[in-house]
Amino acid sequence: MSGVEGYMYPNEITLYWSVLIVLYPFITGLVAGAFILASLERVFRVEAVKPTYRLALLTALSFLLVAPLPLVLHLGHPFRSPEMYFTPHSTSAMAMFGYVYLWYLMAVLVLEIWLDYRREIVLLSQSSKGLLRLVYKVMTLGSSNISEHSLAIDERVGWIVTLVGIPSAFLLHGYVGFIFGSIKANPWWSSPLIPVVFIFSAMVSGIAGVMLIYMATTKMRGGKIDMRCVDATAMYLFYIFIIDFSLEMLDLIHRIYEADESFRSLNFMAHTQLFFSQIVLQICLGTLVPLVLLFLTQVVKLPEIARKYMYVISGSLALISVFAMRWNVVIGGQLFSKSFLGYTTYKMELVTREGLLVAIALTLLPLLFLWVLVKLLPPWPEKSAHSPAAAD
Amino acid sequence: MNISRRKMLILLPAAAVAWESVLAGTPEASPNYKMTDHWWGMLIDVSKCIGCGNCVRACQTENDVPDGYFRTWVERYHVDDTHLENPTVISPDGGKEGFPIAKEDAGKYFFVPKMCNHCSDSPCTQVCPVGATFIGPDGVVLIDQKYCLGCAYCVQACPYGCRYIHPTKAVADKCTLCYHRITKGLTTACCESCPTGARQLADLKNPNDPIHEFLKTHNVQVLKPQMATGAKAFYNDLDGSVR
Numbered sequence: 001m002s003g004v005e006g007y008m009y010p011n012e013i014t015l016y017w018s019v020l021i022v023l024y025p026f027i028t029g030l031v032a033g034a035f036i037l038a039s040l041e042r043v044f045r046v047e048a049v050k051p052t053y054r055l056a057l058l059t060a061l062s063f064l065l066v067a068p069l070p071l072v073l074h075l076g077h078p079f080r081s082p083e084m085y086f087t088p089h090s091t092s093a094m095a096m097f098g099y100v101y102l103w104y105l106m107a108v109l110v111l112e113i114w115l116d117y118r119r120e121i122v123l124l125s126q127s128s129k130g131l132l133r134l135v136y137k138v139m140t141l142g143s144s145n146i147s148e149h150s151l152a153i154d155e156r157v158g159w160i161v162t163l164v165g166i167p168s169a170f171l172l173h174g175y176v177g178f179i180f181g182s183i184k185a186n187p188w189w190s191s192p193l194i195p196v197v198f199i200f201s202a203m204v205s206g207i208a209g210v211m212l213i214y215m216a217t218t219k220m221r222g223g224k225i226d227m228r229c230v231d232a233t234a235m236y237l238f239y240i241f242i243i244d245f246s247l248e249m250l251d252l253i254h255r256i257y258e259a260d261e262s263f264r265s266l267n268f269m270a271h272t273q274l275f276f277s278q279i280v281l282q283i284c285l286g287t288l289v290p291l292v293l294l295f296l297t298q299v300v301k302l303p304e305i306a307r308k309y310m311y312v313i314s315g316s317l318a319l320i321s322v323f324a325m326r327w328n329v330v331i332g333g334q335l336f337s338k339s340f341l342g343y344t345t346y347k348m349e350l351v352t353r354e355g356l357l358v359a360i361a362l363t364l365l366p367l368l369f370l371w372v373l374v375k376l377l378p379p380w381p382e383k384s385a386h387s388p389a390a391a392d
Numbered sequence: 393m394n395i396s397r398r399k400m401l402i403l404l405p406a407a408a409v410a411w412e413s414v415l416a417g418t419p420e421a422s423p424n425y426k427m428t429d430h431w432w433g434m435l436i437d438v439s440k441c442i443g444c445g446n447c448v449r450a451c452q453t454e455n456d457v458p459d460g461y462f463r464t465w466v467e468r469y470h471v472d473d474t475h476l477e478n479p480t481v482i483s484p485d486g487g488k489e490g491f492p493i494a495k496e497d498a499g500k501y502f503f504v505p506k507m508c509n510h511c512s513d514s515p516c517t518q519v520c521p522v523g524a525t526f527i528g529p530d531g532v533v534l535i536d537q538k539y540c541l542g543c544a545y546c547v548q549a550c551p552y553g554c555r556y557i558h559p560t561k562a563v564a565d566k567c568t569l570c571y572h573r574i575t576k577g578l579t580t581a582c583c584e585s586c587p588t589g590a591r592q593l594a595d596l597k598n599p600n601d602p603i604h605e606f607l608k609t610h611n612v613q614v615l616k617p618q619m620a621t622g623a624k625a626f627y628n629d630l631d632g633s634v635r
Contacts, residue, residue, distance in 0.1 A: 007467075007480075007481040007482065007483070008553075009465075009506070009552070009553025009554075010460075010461070010462045010465050010483055010485075010486045010553075011461055011462055011547075011553050011554065011555065011556040012553045013460075014556075016544035016547045016548065016556075016557055017544060017548065071543075074543070075541050075542050075543055076540070076541065076542015076543075076544075076557060076561075076562030076563055077540070077541050077542050077562060077563065080522075080539070080540075080541045081541060083522045083539065083541065084521050084522055084541070087522055087523065088521065088522070089520055089521055089522055089523035091517075091518045091519075092518065092519050092520055092521045092522075092523075092545070093519065094519060094521040094543065094545050095521040095522070097521070179545075182519075183515075183519075183548055183549055184515060184551070184619060185515060185548070185549055185550060185551035185619065186548065333548075334548075337553070338551055338552070338553055338635075339481065339553070339635040340635060341478075341479070341481055341635065
């Protein structure tokens with residue numbers, strides 16, 4: 001049979017989880033990582049990363065709004081998906097998705113953004129005109145009290161929300177990892193390390209993503225990149241990346257040394273079908289190269305322009321690495337037979353519901369959402385300072 | 393009867409819906425079947441299977457299984473003396489049309505019929521996000537296809553590769569142990585069609601079922617016991633190389 005090598009159980013030849021399921025953990029990872037970067041400033045008072053704080057929150061929200069779309073589009077019966085909320089199955093890891101998602105969206109992200117922007121929203125609702133005025137009016141939720149006392153309460157509550165948000169971000173992405181890690185039938189997935197690896201790789205992608213978005217948007221606006229901020233962000237990226245890589249290597253070494261019944265199968269796969277995506281993209285190009293570059297920025301005094309280029313290259317490669325990691329988990333986990341006797345091939349479609357074009361559209365959609373959010377709630381200090389002034 | 397064009401346009405869609413309902417039919421009732429009186433399983437005697445593919449064909453006909461997917465299939469193992477852990481396995485079209493003549497003389501050949509194991513601790517029912525797949529009080533793992541989301545999580549969770557997503561219904565599908573038959577006192581289509589009696593439907597709650605005597609006196613195993621799924625497809629004479 002074409003695309004099959006050795007023996008697959010006959011129902012295993014088709015892959016049931018496509019590139020959309022690769023996107024799902026990639027997108028939720030960006031959300032969790034971006035939020036954790038934002039919390040560095042809010043909870044841990046890392047002043048250097050402050051310029052990215054609001055941008056990180058808006059980035060997290062943009063990606064979170066898109067996060068369920070790949071899942072829903074993948075379902076055989078998307079319109080039945082509300083059943084997960086109404087009649088969840090208590091033993092299913094997947095059933096909790098709706099609740100974890102809603103909790104994170106409404107109780108953490110939206111609330112924190114609203115509290116943080118409330119003053120601006122109120123002022124903009126007074127200074128804007130036409131439809132925009134109505135939009136801001138709705139966003140005030142009927143509260144126009146921006147007295148000092150009221151803003152102090154916002155600040156305090158916002159801090160608590162962020163504090164709750166950190167474990168929530170871990171929960172959101174750790175849970176995504178658990179969906180895979182708890183499948184005992186699949187040795188490629190079944191590991192208690194998977195949720196932890198997912199969390200750290202999420203932080204890598206989120207920090208890298210926000211760093212790149214910050215640099216790109218600042219450049220587009222003709223502003224000056226705050227190097228103190230980018231240096232600090234890159235430093236966190238470097239440390240988290242080391243932890244992430246160590247965990248992944250621990251998992252790999254453990255598998256190689258233990259060499260259980262599935263090892264021959266998985267080892268063969270890593271040398272053939274997954275060679276490019278795992279060895280070349282994920283490990284060599286996506287992890288080792290950025291780690292070396294980031295290491296150099298930490299130990300060698302480099303000129304600003306060189307650091308900028310190195311950060312852009314490292315951040316982009318880190319994103320590629322994390323995407324490749326998601327690919328290797330989701331697609332790689334379905335390429336071998338549970339009989340450990342054969343391999344199949346993933347044939348990605350182009351224009352179908354689960355095809356490449358939809359995947360590209362879903363990857364770009366959060367950037368569109370981010371553009372709208374940035375227009376609506378400018379995260380730049382000068383803009384937010386300007387608007388109240390205009391209102392006054 | 394005088395029907396205007398306007399009336400006809402209104403009546404036609406209604407008639408189409410009604411006709412579809414007639415075609416679908418109402419589920420047959422089984423008034424004498426009491427679920428709690430049964431605990432179904434299957435006995436598969438590897439030494440009796442001749443790889444004729446009758447069971448696969450019967451299952452596909454009985455249950456309208458789509459081409460390329462299988463509720464049951466038959467594998468042929470070839471275990472070489474020097475590669476006990478790495479057998480060569482084939483199952484051309486699920487073994488539906490039998491198997492080609494074996495070329496090599498060395499080692500041993502045998503057939504292994506496969507199907508849903510109707511596990512009592514089934515990982516597939518555990519992971520279903522809406523409980524659309526469930527184990528009944530009679531031990532049969534079923535799917536409510538009107539409720540299934542088609543997320544394929546159960547397909548991933550089954551260690552035996554017994555589930556698939558139906559290509560046209562877009563829901564999970566698998567062996568129902570011919571539930572429409574066994575609730576009427578019949579046996580399954582695969583058991584019915586097996587010429588050698590390699591498959592036997594077993595009711596573990598029935599003290600008179602020969603399964604009890606068989607389990608006591610034969611070397612019976614389940615597939616992948618390390619998965620701890622409580623599989624109820626019992627294999628007699630199962631070779632250690634079978635996965």
